[in-house]
Amino acid sequence: MKKFVNDPADVLAEALRGIQAAHTDLRVDAENRVILRAEPTRAGKVALVSGGGSGHEPMHGGFVGRGMLDAAAAGEVFTSPTPDQVLAATQAADSGAGVLHIVKNYTGDVLNFEMAAELAAAEGVQVESVVVADDVAVQDSTWTAGRRGTGTTVILEKIVGALAEEGADLAAVAALARRVSEAGRSMGVALTSCTVPAAGRPTFELPDDEMEVGVGIHGEPGRSRVKLASAREIAKLMVDPIVHDFGDAAGPAIVLLSGLGGTPLIEQYLLYGEIAPLLAEAGVDVQRVLIGDYITSLDMAGASLTVVKADDEMLRLWDAPVVTPGLRWGA
Amino acid sequence: MKKFVNDPADVLAEALRGIQAAHTDLRVDAENRVILRAEPTRAGKVALVSGGGSGHEPMHGGFVGRGMLDAAAAGEVFTSPTPDQVLAATQAADSGAGVLHIVKNYTGDVLNFEMAAELAAAEGVQVESVVVADDVAVQDSTWTAGRRGTGTTVILEKIVGALAEEGADLAAVAALARRVSEAGRSMGVALTSCTVPAAGRPTFELPDDEMEVGVGIHGEPGRSRVKLASAREIAKLMVDPIVHDFGDAAGPAIVLLSGLGGTPLIEQYLLYGEIAPLLAEAGVDVQRVLIGDYITSLDMAGASLTVVKADDEMLRLWDAPVVTPGLRWGA
Amino acid sequence: MSTDDLVAWIRAFRDAVTDHKDELTRLDSEIGDADHGSNMARGLDAVVAKLDPAPASPAELFKTVGMTLVSTVGGASGPLYGTLFLRMGPALPSPDGVDTAALGAALRAGVEGVIARGKAEPGDKTMIDALSPAIDAWDAAADDGPAAAARAAAEAAARGRDATEPLVARKGRASYLGGRSAGHIDPGAASSTLLLEALADTLAAAE
């Protein structure tokens, strides 16, 4: 395993130590594995709390800061945080104005956040939850666990974080979060597996001439394995299902093309050069775009595309100042 | 080769197309492979021009924008741009106030920028050059090509870009550039090789239990090959030679820990958690720190550490607004 | 059964999971995210660290186990295994004495709790496919005493685990693979089988 690690069991604790050393405007609660803003939540401001398994950096800890999250609970690699962790994050972030839980739709995340919300309510904290389920690679059905939550989460945390910063109340913040969540669709492709430190070897074996289509962000195999294709063909494999799922994809949008951790930026740009004309063809009017590693799957080579249909309010809030390790502008 | 590419010969041209599609405040001169700010250089402002082989993204094209570079010439992967490209960048960026060439110390970069500077001078453009040679893995000597230019380049482009934005003249801009260049030291470690698209296979083979110490950013093997070590030991292998080279490392500094392209952020933070106490022990007073992929070597797994001793002026200029795809704050 | 017997069960479960940690993670690599072995091992290590001194009663034991699993495992298995144990204590007819029927009732309550939380049905390719037949088998063999009931339950769990192999998952991460999830045993069904095998072994030794 070619990684910067000491004991694989200590990866999370030690990465948190590095985050604390690097970012003086964040506070790391090492015991609970929670990343918080160094400044307590302003009285009256709704707090945004997210979290999930680690291995997706900068998400979520790297999105804590002014204009975005108030706290993030970091689970072990690819393992949802426990209710205790989420509760600690929730209580520490609450200013009395209530807390929005931003949850990606995985059984583990949903159950642990649910339990935490019950515990928090018992302690008198008002909690609303939004569950992001944007991955079009997964067929949705009431009989299944439903779609995974992926890239839309990043865009949602930015937009809704800006509204909370403006002082909107919990109901308004939660309503916008649901609106953004419903407006987003994602699709991911992996060229290699990733290696979970505790497992010590790649999660799956992928021959040199094959790739996985429709992967999530936990190193799981994708929906199908196909022959390795050109960037041009891959762009189509990513754009088509998103456009198809929208029904009508036309209109203004915010787009995120995220590397999965092992794919360098030059390839991400090349891929975006193929994606952009396909989106235009489908009528997607790309108003804002982010390219880089924002939601990752350890060291997996691959990329995921997210399209969020954005109205004027979303665009205005997108442009509002944000100061986090992972996303920063306007201040 | 597990990459998002079409024809390997088109990697650069197609990546530039993606950059143009993504960034409306940049202008890509596709013929000359130059990335410019969309707005022409303000009259009286000294222009900063850099460039080099591609494969180091976001460097340099991703550092074009307000408060940093005015133009960047993008060579083929790991191949210095030609004099024509650099000349085109120089002429397009010059507002009449002169141009600073920021050159990393590689024979190819030095020769091509030298030729371009001669050509530009013949066209009446005032050009000054600074050559960054900060890599302590390489023994310096008048008989050799000298040290490589690596991470200090990023910090220099930011700081000197801010001074140019303030309206300083070419002599002052060049003087500060030399000061920053002399204040920086870097050291890199690779856990895997990278794969140059045109070559189609890894530049070198590295067994699972070995790593390369003292690598640059062109996928070349390092100064020595040793047994794979823990993050704690690797941190020492990076910090010690830098501290030793400074003689006295004590004092305020700006630190950059850059991934080399294939190493995810969680490992970079873990590594920084080991580096920070070693720097503190050596008296380095880390005033600002950047962690992430800023100067890369395609998809190489690894990291490089840069320490620039920073005085108050450098820190002030570091904090000034910057608006580029790769580095952004304050606006 | 004494509290000590039940503590021995939990310790035996921890040991079995430790022994099968890599195998559980390998199963989870095929159709999940390669962490089930480390998740369960981490949680059970934390549980065992809380068993000295031993809890005063079976009800207390189950509460400690459940709360510790919830707060140390994470993932899907943390709340689910946690719920299993948290529901067992309150379902005991008396908090102290435990006989075959009482433990059967507690196990049933636990499994129903898992179903309520996770909303999986038999056939969804989850731990329920091992747990559900196990509690039915327990009840059917209850008259033969705890060791026999536990052995029957363990055997039913193992059959249920093996029967997950051809299934297409409808719950948990494996559901994201669609048809590709068929052909692999569910990791949670495998760890649940270890739970019941540990119980059978412990009660056989106690006889």
Add this chain to the structure above:
Amino acid sequence: MSTDDLVAWIRAFRDAVTDHKDELTRLDSEIGDADHGSNMARGLDAVVAKLDPAPASPAELFKTVGMTLVSTVGGASGPLYGTLFLRMGPALPSPDGVDTAALGAALRAGVEGVIARGKAEPGDKTMIDALSPAIDAWDAAADDGPAAAARAAAEAAARGRDATEPLVARKGRASYLGGRSAGHIDPGAASSTLLLEALADTLAAAE
């Protein structure tokens, strides 16, 4: 030698580099950055594209070749090979007629230009280690006519190329490897040998 002979030389050089592209890149992988083959091939393809219609004189040919290499190769080899050719034309006693002595003088001027630009000395493990002995061998064999001089030069270049193997590099990227650069042939010395072998083959065929 006619201009056509010299154009044929440049074409033959392009063909040789194309044939050895992967090998040049492999050599550059060992001690450099794995691009020498693609750099030279890209540049020489651009050069050959400019040779139709053929330049009017040897001096014009060398200028075209040099300028095209400078503006299409990049890296260290672009300015160095570019300089080699840019210095050759002006060193010709007359811009048109070229005899053995004249081409020898041009080559020497070119190599001196490379040394002036790159500041490498013989023994630094660069293309100079092939080029320097080659021009000396040319002069020594000049009385035997152009084909013989070129063959002698090519053979000297090949010996110089092979002699780079044990050297520790002091210039170019290979110098970053310190002692580890020993044990590998320098890629630029290999491409320079192709240049002179192409000349020898072309002039032998023209005889």
